[in-house]
Amino acid sequence: MNVWHFFNLRLLADITLWRFGYFDTEKNRWSINEERLYMLNRNMFGRIWWRGYILGPELASQLSEDETVQILERPSLYAYPSFAKAVGTRYLTSPSKIRATRVLRDASKRFTRRMAVLSVFIMQESQLTHFVDEVFNEAESAMLTTLRDS
Numbered sequence: 177m178n179v180w181h182f183f184n185l186r187l188l189a190d191i192t193l194w195r196f197g198y199f200d201t202e203k204n205r206w207s208i209n210e211e212r213l214y215m216l217n218r219n220m221f222g223r224i225w226w227r228g229y230i231l232g233p234e235l236a237s238q239l240s241e242d243e244t245v246q247i248l249e250r251p252s253l254y255a256y257p258s259f260a261k262a263v264g265t266r267y268l269t270s271p272s273k274i275r276a277t278r279v280l281r282d283a284s285k286r287f288t289r290r291m292a293v294l295s296v297f298i299m300q301e302s303q304l305t306h307f308v309d310e311v312f313n314e315a316e317s318a319m320l321t322t323l324r325d326s
Contacts (some may be wrong), residue, residue: 181224262308282315
């Protein structure tokens with residue numbers, strides 16, 4: 177954690193202030209919310225590193241900010257890099273008409289239920305891919321049914 181504080185406060189303080197700071201007209205100086213400086217989950221450089229570490233550079237660059245947040249802000253599900261990568265990859269291959277964050281949200285709920293009795297940590301890559309595909313197919317099917325019925 178101290179590494180990210182060093183990035184924020186010393187190494188790249190100008191970029192941190194530029195990105196998250198604001199000019200306080202009452203005090204006639206630049207200010208910044210302290211959470212942006214000290215909290216890891218609110219730390220710009222820490223989040224960028226975490227995104228690259230969990231998803232890998234290729235996948236991280238293909239997912240939008242909203243899609244990435246859907247994955248990274250559920251650490252109980254996606255803290256295992258192989259699983260997060262499988263989910264991100266499968267999400268990107270969903271047909272565009274149903275590629276919505278709603279599908280990812282629905283799939284996440286389904287993963288939560290299933291992972292109460294299944295461990296993705298012991299699955300081989302092919303098993304993991306099959307598991308993720310199965311859950312996404314269910315989520316996409318449910319979404320298409322909902323769209324058709326409305």
